[in-house]
Amino acid sequence: MxxxxxxxxxxxxxxxxxxxxxxxxxxxxxxxxxxxxxxxxxxxxxxxxxxxxxxxxxxxxxxxxxxxxxxxxxxxxxxxxxxxxxxxxxxxxxxxxxxxxxxxxxxxxxxxxxxxxxxxxPATIAAGPEAVAALGAEGSSAFVLAHGVREDDSRPLEVGIERVVRDGDDVRITSELPAGYVGAPVFVVQPDAAGEVALYCLGLVLPGVDGHPVATFDRIRAVLPATPGDT
Structure with missing residues (x-):
């Protein structure tokens, strides 16, 4: 949206x-x-x-x-x-x-x-498959809540208002984000099952060039159980 x-x-x-x-x-x-x-x-x-x-x-x-x-x-x-x-x-x-x-x-x-x-x-706003599928190539408003980096090395809390698109299984923020934004959560607004406008957390920002891939919550949920990972 x-x-x-x-x-x-x-x-x-x-x-x-x-x-x-x-x-x-x-x-x-x-x-x-x-x-x-x-x-x-x-x-x-x-x-x-x-x-x-x-x-x-x-x-x-x-x-x-x-x-x-x-x-x-x-x-x-x-x-x-x-x-x-x-x-x-x-x-x-x-x-x-x-x-x-x-x-x-x-x-x-x-x-x-x-x-x-x-x-x-909260898990209640983590985007499910329906919210991800509602994204398209035309672009939706996306909100990145992150700690940027100022010239004096301070780290203020910021909200980047961006555009996010979906191409098949790939979800991507279309512009390059400032330093400090990698790892931050990405939010969108979409109609819910009842037709009301609802806020969803799509996932988190990954490193990228000329934009940033988003690790959506289907990928995040797959690794949340007690799994040792590559430590």
């Missing part, structure tokens, strides 16, 4: 309110990206951090922390080194996805005397 500019601005604002605290900046010694919390059902065991497989595994990996995603104020560090988290990232290069079970993140926080205060992307 292609929205007019006013509607796109409204969706971007709503996304920041609903899932803004799902998003974390991620970096390694030589790359910037974004990761996000996803909650697969009501069971806390189903919570995971997701990003692009190409980002993780390099030296110096760390998750940045904003004050809004932890409590109490002033206790959490500015960043969490991925070497401190066990279990670590599971990589699934064939699907482009990396998964970090959040049990280790919660243990790390508890040992440090603080708690996570996040808004995971």
């Amino acid at each position: 292609l929205l007019d500019p006013d509607a796109e601005s409204g969706v971007a604002y709503e996304l920041c309110q609903v899932v803004g605290r799902a998003i974390l900046p991620y970096r390694t010694a030589d790359a910037y990206g974004t990761a996000f919390f996803f909650q697969d059902g009501d069971d806390p065991v189903g919570e995971a951090l997701l990003t692009a497989a190409d980002l993780v595994g390099a030296p110096g990996g760390e998750l940045g922390l904003r004050s809004s995603v932890t409590e109490p104020a002033g206790v959490a560090p500015d960043a969490v080194a991925e070497s401190e988290i066990v279990p670590g990232w599971a990589r699934f290069p064939g699907d482009g996805v990396a998964v970090l079970p959040t049990a280790g993140l919660h243990r790390y926080a508890g040992d440090g005397g603080w708690r996570w205060r996040v808004q995971p992307v």
Whole structure:
């Protein structure tokens, strides 16, 4: 669904309110990206951090922390080194996805005397086959919630308003995204089964040239069960 500019601005604002605290900046010694919390059902065991497989595994990996995603104020560090988290990232290069079970993140926080205060992307808005099939070659409004990279190396939370297309099984953002956007979640608006307009999370941004492939949630769900991956 292609929205007019006013509607796109409204969706971007709503996304920041609903899932803004799902998003974390991620970096390694030589790359910037974004990761996000996803909650697969009501069971806390189903919570995971997701990003692009190409980002993780390099030296110096760390998750940045904003004050809004932890409590109490002033206790959490500015960043969490991925070497401190066990279990670590599971990589699934064939699907482009990396998964970090959040049990280790919660243990790390508890040992440090603080708690996570996040808004995971809920499974109820993860795009199913029908939402993906509704995309076409003509382009739909897409919203990428990411931590960009400023000249001073700061990582503000941003919403990129883009266009996404589908060509067969391939879903792609048509323009090149700024630094820091790889791994970020991609959202679209589509009519639901009742004909009402609904928000869906398509998946996450993968690296690309002259645009970016999207790892859709059918690929992500296939690797979410307790699978060791290529670690």
